[in-house]
Amino acid sequence: MTAKLNNSTQMANLVNNTKIIPIIQINNTRHSVPLAETLMDEGFNVIEVVLRTPNALEAVQEITQNTPCIVGAGSIVSIDDALKAKEAGASFGVSPGSTPELIDACIELNLPYLPGAVTASEMMKLATQGIALMKFFPAEPAGGIPYLNSIMGPLPQLRFCPTGGVNEKNFIHYLNLDNVACVGGSWIAPTNLIDTENWDEISARVKKSKALLAEN
Numbered sequence: 298m299t300a301k302l303n304n305s306t307q308m309a310n311l312v313n314n315t316k317i318i319p320i321i322q323i324n325n326t327r328h329s330v331p332l333a334e335t336l337m338d339e340g341f342n343v344i345e346v347v348l349r350t351p352n353a354l355e356a357v358q359e360i361t362q363n364t365p366c367i368v369g370a371g372s373i374v375s376i377d378d379a380l381k382a383k384e385a386g387a388s389f390g391v392s393p394g395s396t397p398e399l400i401d402a403c404i405e406l407n408l409p410y411l412p413g414a415v416t417a418s419e420m421m422k423l424a425t426q427g428i429a430l431m432k433f434f435p436a437e438p439a440g441g442i443p444y445l446n447s448i449m450g451p452l453p454q455l456r457f458c459p460t461g462g463v464n465e466k467n468f469i470h471y472l473n474l475d476n477v478a479c480v481g482g483s484w485i486a487p488t489n490l491i492d493t494e495n496w497d498e499i500s501a502r503v504k505k506s507k508a509l510l511a512e513n
C-alpha cells in the first residue's frame with residue numbers, strides 16, 4: 298500500500314502547479330521539440346503524448362531528451378506499454394481505466410501513474426489501492442461536470458483530471474469544481490495545427506486559456 302500511495306503522491310506532485318495538460322498527437326517526430334518549446338514558452342510544462350501513432354514513443358524521447366518538459370505517455374494499456382513509456386523517458390503514464398497489474402507495474406518501474414475511473418465502484422477500488430488522483434474519461438460523455446459534482450458528496454477525498462470533450466468553453470467550469478485538480482485536452486494543440494506547424498495559433502490558444510484561468 299505504501300508503494301501505491303507513493304506512486305499516486307508522485308503523480309499528484311508532478312501536476313501540482315498544473316491546471317491544463319495539453320494532450321498531443323504527434324504524427325511527425327520533428328514537430329516534437331518545437332511543439333514542446335511553444336507550450337513551455339507560455340508556461341505549460343506538463344503534456345501528455347498519446348501513444349496512437351507509430352512514432353509516439355520516439356516523440357516522447359525527443360522531447361524528454363531535449364527539453365525540461367514533463368511528458369506523460371497515454372494510453373498505457375499493457376505492462377509492455379508502461380515499460381516502453383519508461384524507457385522513452387516518460388515522467389508518467391496515463392490510462393483510460395486501470396488493472397491491478399498495471400498499477401503494480403508502474404510502481405515497479407517507478408513510473409508515476411494516472412489511472413482512469415468513471416463509476417463510483419471503479420473510483421472506490423482505485424482509492425483502496427492508494428490512488429487519490431484519477432483521470433475521469435471520457436469526461437463529457439460520462440456525465441461531465443454534474444457527474445463529478447455528484448461524486449464529490451460520497452467521495453470527497455478523491456481528485457480528478459477530467460479529459461475527453463474538455464475544451465476552451467468548459468475547462469474553467471471543470472476547474473471550478475473542488476474535486477478537479479487539473480484538466481486535459483487536445484484543444485490547445487490539436488493535430489491539424491501540429492501537422493501544419495502552426496505554432497502561433499497554438500501559442501495563441503495557450504494565451505487565451507491562461508487569460509481565462511487568470512480571470513477565474
Ligand code: 3PG
Binds near residue numbers: 462
Ligand atoms: C484523451 O485521450 O483523453 C482524449 O483523447 C482527449 O480528448 P479530447 O480530444 O476530447 O480533448
